[in-house]
Amino acid sequence: MEIRHFRYFLCVAQHGHFTRAAEQLGIAPPTLSRQIQDMERELGVRLFERNQREVNLTAAGQALLLEAEQAVRQFDAAQLGAQRAGRGESGLIELGYVASAAYSGILQAQVTRFSAAHPSVRLNIRETPMVDLPAQVRDGQLDVAYVRSPMELPDELDAIALHQEGFVLALPASSRINELKSIPASRLAEETFILPEQISGTLEVAALGGFEPRVGPQPGSLVAVITLVSLGQGVAIVPESVVARIRLPQVNYRPVEQCQASSWLSLIHRRFEKAPAVVRYIDSARQL
Structure with missing residues (x-):
């Protein structure tokens, strides 16, 4: 029968x-x-x-x-x-992100938009150290991930450039240079730099000021970076979106004069992705 x-x-x-x-x-x-x-x-x-x-x-x-x-x-x-x-209307997507994707609002906007259009697709979302994200996407532990570029990627991956922003200086309220509204890069030569996961801003500011940066700890998340700044352990070059999202006692934010450096959020994915639900997410990200 x-x-x-x-x-x-x-x-x-x-x-x-x-x-x-x-x-x-x-x-x-x-x-x-x-x-x-x-x-x-x-x-x-x-x-x-x-x-x-x-x-x-x-x-x-x-x-x-x-x-x-x-x-x-x-x-x-x-x-x-x-x-x-x-058709990509159901399934599971493993999604990783760095914290600045949430601070910028890009993560929320893209996940909300996709979920509204595809309610039967489950998203398993988790914050992950940025250094681990490319390998996890390449090896299939994650399907897509939000990272802060520029960064080198394995050949198997591609990236969609999203929100671009500049950098600001986070410094302790006790710092002697707080009285300046904007700070010349050369004034930071003697400072210890707390490093976020994306260090390109720190390197650009040091190059602008003509010095080798004195490197302190690299604690991971931006909250951890700003916490160390609030404790007087050093200064940090962080994305502009941090100013509105992370406000801790004893921390001030200042622009660095003539600093044109920028970074941008990217969605990374496998270059030849076949899973229909993941392909739909990638296409949705390109449209926002």
């Missing part, structure tokens, strides 16, 4: 009449009758009691009814699930 036999059986049981059932199914009544007879022959039982006006389920037919309904529902659900997954 095939799934069509169950559909024929259920239609006849619903209508109690071969002709009306055949009309709904779009087949000839003799064809429908033969299909039901084939079922009865294979099962070795009669499913219907027939007379000229109507047909009624036998005890065997009653027993088959619930199972046939369940079989058809499961088949339809499996078929629909496969079709939706193939």
